[in-house]
Amino acid sequence: MIRKQIYLPEEMDLQLNKLAEERGIAQAEIIRESLARYLSNSHHQEDVWGRFKQKMMESNYADLTWNRAELHGQRFSREES
Numbered sequence: 001m002i003r004k005q006i007y008l009p010e011e012m013d014l015q016l017n018k019l020a021e022e023r024g025i026a027q028a029e030i031i032r033e034s035l036a037r038y039l040s041n042s043h044h045q046e047d048v049w050g051r052f053k054q055k056m057m058e059s060n061y062a063d064l065t066w067n068r069a070e071l072h073g074q075r076f077s078r079e080e081s
Helices: 010-023 027-058 068-080
Strands: none
Touching: 010 027
């Protein structure tokens, strides 16, 4: 294992201490479990986004172009009207 040092806000530290006591396990184990879940979910989301982009490229709408700024600009211009 590799040793890491992290800084936590006080409230998070209190919650971590409480959870570790309730579960009877080390705080490090809770952190490892949480990080494993986060990384797994993050990887899954990237896979889903990749499949979505591939389907869009294969669809009848593959030639559409837009970016996030344009979408927000359209949204805000509608709200101001």
